[in-house]
Amino acid sequence: MWYRLNVAVFAWYFRRAFGFRIEGQEQEPRPPYIIVANHASAVDPPLVTRAVRARVAFATKVELGDHPFVKLWLQSVGSFFVRRGQVDRKAIRAGLEVLRRGLALGIFAEGTRSLDGRLQPFEDGAAYWALKVGVPVLPVAIVGSHRTLSVGAKKIQRHPVLVRIGPPVTVPRVEGRLTGEVIRAWTRRFQQAVADLRPPEQQPLPAAAPAAASYNQRSRPR
Secondary structure, eight states: OHHHHHHHHHHHHHHHHTOEEEEOGGGOOSSSEEEEEOOOSTTHHHHHHHHOSSOEEEEEEGGGGGSHHHHHHHHHTTOEEEOTTSOOHHHHHHHHHHHHTTOEEEEETTSSOOSSSOOOOOOSHHHHHHHHHTOOEEEEEEESGGGTSOTTOSSOOOOOEEEEEOOOBOOOOOOSOOOHHHHHHHHHHHHHHHHTTSOGGGSOOTTTSSSOOOTTTTTOOO
16 A cells, blocks of 8 residues: 555656656566666656556665665665675575565666666676576666756756666576576676667667676675
């Protein structure tokens, strides 16, 4: 009830503040699955929750937990915190538990917000979780949100936003240890799936496109 109330309130407010459209809702699979989305604005998480039917629990950077009210609210809607750049076994277990409970796990795969809306290299966390459980990955492109509430902005600006959902990517379950090569290959596949949903001006820069960044290469559990 509390989760759905939050979704409804944010959807109502965003429609009044800047308006948004959703395309491809028919592509959504039955949960559990992983949402892999780009990230350019603080409005992105509630936009994603509005775009899908499943309940979404987001992997959220631990720095947001420094604010007591924000921490309490995020936990109340099912999100959990991730320490970036280090081994975070608690977060890994939390993500696996979200999927085992039959929910959608939401991941902003770039690891940080894009300043200009261009797609940045993906980190490897989504691929690790997907391969460990063997769930589909749903690519989601958020187009235009960087113009509504950019990094450092204090006020929402009026600009149309499109949330576009692509076909889910089927991922096999892999038993045992996952190699970095396998994880990175799937990460590149997920990045391309999101890139295919975005306009030309928000594609990765040429230097960033060939290879995805390695999410927690130092932190992947053995």
